[in-house]
Structures are given as C-alpha cells and as structure tokens.
Amino acid sequence: MSADSPRFRAVLDQFVGYTPGRPPAPAAGRTFKLSANESPYDPLPSVRAAIASAASHVNRYPDNTAAELIDALATRLGVPAGHVAVGCGSVGLAQQLLEAVGEPGAEVIYAWRSFEAYPYLTDLANATSIRVPLRDFRHDLPAMAAAITDKTRLVFVCSPNNPTGTAVTSAELTAFLDRVPADCLVVIDEAYVQYVRDPQVPDGLRVYADRPNVAVLRTFSKAYGLAGLRVGYLVGHEPVAAAVRKTMLPFTVNSIAQAAAVASLAAESELLERVELVVKERDRVRHELLGQGWTVPPTEANFVWLPLRDRSAEFTEHCDEAGLSVRPYLPDGVRITIADAEANDRLLAAAASYRHRA
Ligand SMILES: *Cc1c(COP(=O)(O)O)cnc(C)c1O
Secondary structure (H helix, E strand, C coil), rough: CCCCCCCCCCHHCCCCCCCCCEEECCCCCCCECCCCCCCCCCHHHHHHHHHHHHCCCCCCCCCCCHHHHHHHHHHHCCCCCCEEEEEHHHHHHHHHHHHCCCCCEEEEEEECCCCHHHHHHHHHHEEEEEECCCCCEEECCHHHHHHCCEEEEEEEEEECCCCCCCCHHHHHHHHHCCCCCCCCCCEEECCCCHCCCCCCCCHHHHHHHHHEEEEEEECCCCCCCCCHHCCEEEEHHHHHHHHHHCCCCCCCCHHHHHHHHHHHCCCHHHHHHHHHHHHHHHHHHHHHHHCCCCCCCCCCCEEECCCCHHHHHHHHHHCCCCCCCCEECCCEEEEEEEEHHHHHHHHHHHHHHHHHHC
C-alpha cells in the first residue's frame, strides 16, 4: 500500500468481499443460472401488481418500522410482533447481529464450509471467526459446543447448510443448545426452511420460543422468489430484536420490498406449490446423480452439493460449456441449484457426459 493512498482498516486487505453466483456464459440455446439458489419462477401476478402499485409512491421514504409487514409476519408465524425484525435480506440481518456483538476479542463460531457471508461479515464487525469443520458434510454440533469459550458471542447454525444441503436434527440441536451459555446468542439460519421435508429437522420457531438466546433468520429471497428485492426477517426475543433494530441502517427495507413481501405472504399457498415442485425435482436429481455414481450428500434445500475437490473447477467449466452456471467453492466442491425440469435435465445430461469423458 503506497503512503499516498487513503488509509483503510487492515482487515480489508485480507479478504475479497462477497462473490455472487455468476450468470451463465452465453451459449447456443437456453442457458440456466444454477449458481445462486434463486427460485426459477417469475413473481406471481398478484406480487407483481403489489410491486407496480408500490412503485407509484417511491418519492416517499419507506415505513422505517415496516409495521404492515411485521404484523403480517407475526400473524402468519404466530409470534409477538415485538419478536420480529426485518432487514435487507437475511444477510443484512446477519450483519446487524454481528454489528451488535462484534468488538475486538469477540468470537463468532460457525461450521465450515458454510455460508460464505459469515467470514467476511465477522471480519467487518471486528470479531474473530472460529470455524468448526463439517463432519460428513454436516454440522458437528458437539465440536461446535466444545469450541465455545467465554469470548464467544454468537454461533451460526446454518440449517439446511449452504452449500452442502444437510440439516441438523431436533435431537442434535437440543443437545447443543443445552450446552450453550445463556449470554451467547445462537442464530439458526433457515434460509431454505420451506424446502425441508425430513421430519427430524426442527422448526426454528419452535426452538426459539422458550430459549431467549436463540434467534431465527429467514428470507423472502429463496422460496418466495424475491431475491432481487432484498428482504428477510429475524425472529427472536425482545432484547435480540431490539439489538438488531439499533444496528439497522435507516430505511433499510425499501417500500417496494415491503409491499412485495406482504403480497407474498398473502399468496403463500401458491408459492409453496412451486416449492413442492422444486422439492420433487431435487429428489429426482439427487436420485439420478447417485445412479450415475456421484457422491451427493442428502439435501433438504433447493440445491445439491458435489464434493469434487480438485475436479471442481473442471466440472464447473464442463457445465458452463453446456449453458449451465453452477457454483464452485474451491477447493471443496460445486453447489448446483435445482431449477425447473428442463434445466435439471440439462444438468443431469452434463453430469453424465462428464463422467463418460472423465
Ligand atoms: C441465500 C442465503 C441467505 C440470505 O439471503 P438474503 O437474500 O440476504 O435474504 C442467508 N443465509 C443463507 C445460508 C443463504 O444461503
């Protein structure tokens, strides 16, 4: 760094920031973006109408308290409105939580590999990351409990885990939470909760209810198909919800996003039908990949994980040539979003041709 450039925090020199999933490379015919776990479906007509109507009033600031959305969420989820906070995606809420606990010496525990936003948001918040390796692609909750010290302020439990797709069971989570001190916050990141079908996987809203140090993060980005509008929510007890309200950038959830989220809750049954289609496709894709001989961990999310290690880049390139953008996490593997049947068939064909060529 030359002396004549502005001086920034040293932590910024160490990381590259968030890298979003790439769009597909231009190819002959239809291409598919399978790199960001988005919904493959366009917004419902009713949601589009709410967006159009909200667009007519954007000369005004949004409701900073997001009262209508928070009331709709509280009613839908059966929790007190005071337990709900909204943010700029659940990533925004993760940042607000880390801002609320982060200071030099504070430790943040998460599994690794997990959601790639955790490391850099932890760094930005001036806290220290403690990464606990996955075991068989799953959270090793006993090891995470053992990693807690009196410096630990927050533990992320990402379930289903991005990018491996595995989810924690109720028994594992209860045993873990019983070992966490009351002054350490546990954040269950449930970005993919609507795709969970395994009855052993807990609903975070049941878990948080009688545990004041547990909060749940959810999002409208994935199952509800509003990734482009940036709105997510936290459910936690009053002190947790109050802390994230304090660290919120003013007007962080814009008025179009608020209106679209309210309309999505009203249209939830239609959206959940789409989720069901993706779940069926997920199970089909995993089954066929297993049949082709791939290792594919069980997945409760809208993606599959291929732990390809040193072949990850090559496989990503192969998919690219087939008009499919997938998401490599070097050096561990490749995450592939489940989309509509046409995209999934293309993926299965690319996977098969890779095996024959390899
Ligand atoms: C996609 C994702 C999120 C959040 O996304 P937002 O669009 O910011 O709501 C949060 N956590 C995990 C694990 C994710 O995969």
